Amino acid sequence: MAAPDSPKRICIMGCGRVGAQLAQQFAEQNYDVRVIDSQNDAFRRLPDDGKQMRTILGDGTDPTVLVSAGIASASIFVAVTNGDNRNIMASQVAQHLFGVPQVICRIYDPKRHEIYKGLGIHSICPTLIGADAIYFDLMGDHLVPDAAIDAIVEHQHTIEEHRS
């Protein structure tokens, strides 16, 4: 068990643009950041001054790799590799096998996003968010896109459930 005053741990699977960006943002908030990727080359995207950041080389759908990333005492797990199925499987491993309190999964395919929402996986669909943003921009309506609102509302729910 982590000591009460130790920083919260976030495990990020996939060190692409989004993964690296998230890693930096959470490191700035003094999180204990663990980044998993199957390509060593991917870690070049991380900032050099990365304090509180550790990299783990391996396939994040493999429970033994997740264990070596310290998932057992992680507060957050984020799956942002390029493969929808990889993200989905890893998120379910994090949620069901390791009971990580907050799990977020990126799913590009809107239909799979919908199905896994129904199965209790908290997912973000960049396709819907991106398309909505462009659509509203073009149609002269500068309201926040629906998909983004949905994602934020859902995220709030997760946080509240987690707190209660």
Add this chain to the structure above:
Amino acid sequence: MTRKKGQYFIIGGGGRVGYFLTRSLLEADTDYEVVLLERDEGRAKQLKRELGDVVVRGDACEVATLENVGCARADYLLAVTGEDEDNLVMCQVAKAGFAGHRRTIARVNNSANIKLFYDLGTDIVVSPTNDILKTIGEEVPLWRVIDITPPTNEGLHLVEVRVPENAPILGKPISAMGLPADNSVTLLVRDKRNSVPTTQTLLQPADKIFALVSEAGKHQLEHAILGEHPSPRILTPPTDE
């Protein structure tokens, strides 16, 4: 595509397993309806030349592809690609995304994923690695507890283990294992003879036992038979650093 009466199988993944499976099913019963989905265009063409119209090009993890081949009326979905994540998602999408009931059967390559697949709703999980290990176990004793069946609703499953020379339980009755109340050692194989052990039975080296155990019971069994150095497990203890 020809539509026949009888059982309808959708096979996802046109590798070697998918190919032979499709062929076998078509040969087994002319009433079977079979569709083989293959994502790669070149591979799909090649399969089509050999197997004909049963081959459809498409990603079986996508709702649209499954819709196209009428997943809602399928009796079985067989997920047999070489990637565990694709097989898992295929099974879940085929169940959660479509009305009606169908059995989902998945191939797992990493045998550590067997339990996860069952927990996440796959009906039958086939692990070539585990099957080969089981077969080897018949020939050469493997010092590990091998899962024989998936857990039942009560959370019990059948396991098999061989008793090594230095098993901590030697000289003590089976009751000394301290298995949970609903767990039991159900069969003892000694010198190729089967018997049903009691809680007072003493085990000997080279015995093979089958036991009905919970997860906790399995660990206890492992401890009593294999001692302090059982095979590495995934979940416990969480080695953090």
